[in-house]
Structure formats: C-alpha cells, structure tokens
Amino acid sequence: MSQVGCLIDTLKRQLRAQGKTYADVAQWLGLSEASVKRLFAEKHFTLARLECICDQLNIEFAELVQAMQAEELRPQQLTQAQEQSIVDDRELFLVAVCVVNGYSFDEIHHQYQLSETECTRQLLKLERLKLIELLPGNRIRRRVAANFRWRSGGPIQQFFQTYIANEFFRSRFDGESEQLLVLNGLLSRAGNDEWQQIMQRLAKEFHALCERESSFPLHKRFGTTSVLAVRQWKYALFQDYTRQLDHS
Structure with a gap:
C-alpha cells in the first residue's frame, strides 16, 4: 500500500x-x-x-x-514459533484470541473460567511474545498492526482447519445472525485474481467494522466468524467423470 x-x-x-x-x-x-x-x-x-x-x-x-x-x-503476523507456542497452550490460545479481538482484562476474566491470577499469567506470556503490552491497572495494549492476521498455513490456521472447521459448518445457517453463500462459476486467471482482491477488501471492511464497534459494551456484541475462501476446485464426487483437458 x-x-x-x-x-x-x-x-x-x-x-x-x-x-x-x-x-x-x-x-x-x-x-x-x-x-x-x-x-x-x-x-x-x-x-x-x-x-x-x-x-x-x-x-x-x-x-x-x-x-x-x-x-x-507493528508486525502484521507472528512468527511460526510464536504461533506454535500459543497453539500448544489451550488457555494461552483462548486469551490470545480474546486480546486480538479487543477484549479487556475484566471481559476475559468474567466471560471465561479464568482467575485473575491465571489471566495475568497468560497475558504476561503474550507480552513476552510481543503480541501485547500489559499496562498498569491490567490495561491491554496490542502491539500488532491493525491488519494483523494469523499466518497463512501456520499453526493457528491449521488448528482451525483440523478442529474447528467441522464444528463451524455443523449448522443449517438459517438463524438470524447466520448466512451461508456458496458461489460457483467459471473465471479466468485474471478474474480469479480480481475476486481475491475483492475478498481482501471485504476482510479490511470486516476489521474496520469490528474496530468501529469496539466501544460498544461486551454484552451488546457477540462472536462473529466469517469464512472467505476461494480455490480452483472440483467436487470429488464428479472426479471420475472429468476429462483431462490439455491447457497448454
């Protein structure tokens, strides 16, 4: 940029x-x-x-x-080793996700079964990982860029794909706060590149919206996960019927 x-x-x-x-x-x-x-x-x-x-x-x-x-x-990503250390400690993982999403100390302590001592211990670990700075009065200052994201293909994304993806999609997506769109079509390489750029802009809009609403009290906000994905892919169900075309 x-x-x-x-x-x-x-x-x-x-x-x-x-x-x-x-x-x-x-x-x-x-x-x-x-x-x-x-x-x-x-x-x-x-x-x-x-x-x-x-x-x-x-x-x-x-x-x-x-x-x-x-x-x-400010770093836009953690290192591979930093992410791995977070994934290896479930409580640290929980607190890390909370602070990335803008939770305060009191909000973490009251929403999850973590004592003040345990909360502080995990936050100090995140401070050593340079994800945050723990200020007097247990105030949390993030030390990463506004467009911070987990590493592509890194330990945290792999954890999501392995353990969370199946649970995430175990829904009819017909609730008031849910929606699932599956888009299929034919695109050129240039069209695919353009669509990926649109997805990046959507991701920025999502983070900007989260930041705008960060001043709302926690009881007026709820965890919202949006999955944006694109790949050149065919249903395995039809793979046996697909002709191998020469694209040279």
Missing part, C-alpha cells in the same frame, strides 16, 4: 477512536457524506482538507504522520 493510502487508513482509525463519522467529516469540509465516502475510498485528499480534519480532531498533521509510521512498524 502507498504511503498516502496508509495515511488515510491512519486517519480513519483516528476518527473511529474519537467516535467521529463520515457525516462529521462532511460537515467539517462542507461536502456531502457521499462525497466524503468517495474521498476515503479513492484515498484522494488535498493537504488543506487533511489539515482541516486534523484540526477538528485536535491533532497536528505531524502527529498523524507519526501515528502512521508507528503503525507501519
């Missing part, structure tokens, strides 16, 4: 942190909300508009740049 794109993403996080919306920005800039959404989508701001927004947020433009640079230094 370009530095301009990173700067705009940092600006969006500053807006969310202060509870501001596109409607607020539209009022500050004297534009329609649709125009502001387009500016953010296209990441196309004049310096004057950026300075205006910073003034309204009571931050210096230089502070915005510093926040962007600090975010760029």
Whole structure:
C-alpha cells in the first residue's frame, strides 16, 4: 500500500477512536457524506482538507504522520514459533484470541473460567511474545498492526482447519445472525485474481467494522466468524467423470 493510502487508513482509525463519522467529516469540509465516502475510498485528499480534519480532531498533521509510521512498524503476523507456542497452550490460545479481538482484562476474566491470577499469567506470556503490552491497572495494549492476521498455513490456521472447521459448518445457517453463500462459476486467471482482491477488501471492511464497534459494551456484541475462501476446485464426487483437458 502507498504511503498516502496508509495515511488515510491512519486517519480513519483516528476518527473511529474519537467516535467521529463520515457525516462529521462532511460537515467539517462542507461536502456531502457521499462525497466524503468517495474521498476515503479513492484515498484522494488535498493537504488543506487533511489539515482541516486534523484540526477538528485536535491533532497536528505531524502527529498523524507519526501515528502512521508507528503503525507501519507493528508486525502484521507472528512468527511460526510464536504461533506454535500459543497453539500448544489451550488457555494461552483462548486469551490470545480474546486480546486480538479487543477484549479487556475484566471481559476475559468474567466471560471465561479464568482467575485473575491465571489471566495475568497468560497475558504476561503474550507480552513476552510481543503480541501485547500489559499496562498498569491490567490495561491491554496490542502491539500488532491493525491488519494483523494469523499466518497463512501456520499453526493457528491449521488448528482451525483440523478442529474447528467441522464444528463451524455443523449448522443449517438459517438463524438470524447466520448466512451461508456458496458461489460457483467459471473465471479466468485474471478474474480469479480480481475476486481475491475483492475478498481482501471485504476482510479490511470486516476489521474496520469490528474496530468501529469496539466501544460498544461486551454484552451488546457477540462472536462473529466469517469464512472467505476461494480455490480452483472440483467436487470429488464428479472426479471420475472429468476429462483431462490439455491447457497448454
């Protein structure tokens, strides 16, 4: 991503942190909300508009740049060894997933059968793994990037595929908060690449939505898992009937 794109993403996080919306920005800039959404989508701001927004947020433009640079230094993934150490300790795994999803110390302690001492012990392990920083008063500060994700094919993703996937799909997906879409079609390699880019944008939208709602009390939020997957694949049931075509 370009530095301009990173700067705009940092600006969006500053807006969310202060509870501001596109409607607020539209009022500050004297534009329609649709125009502001387009500016953010296209990441196309004049310096004057950026300075205006910073003034309204009571931050210096230089502070915005510093926040962007600090975010760029945060790791987007853990190492293979770090993930393995988390998977090997079930309680540590539970606490790690909680902090990645923005849980506070009290929320972890009250929602799960972990004593305050055990909670603290696991959080200190995560601090040694550089996933978080444990601050006075048991406040948790994540030390990873906003777009943090588990390693592709890494220990945690493998754990999910082995132990959780079957349970996840053991549902009719007809509940109020459930939906399952299975899409099948024919795409070229270029079309497949474009669809994967769309999936990446959806993933960013999901994380942005989680961040926007992070100020809601825990009892108004619930665990939500969305699986986005794509692969060149044919049903094994029909494999014996498939002709082997020459694609050279």
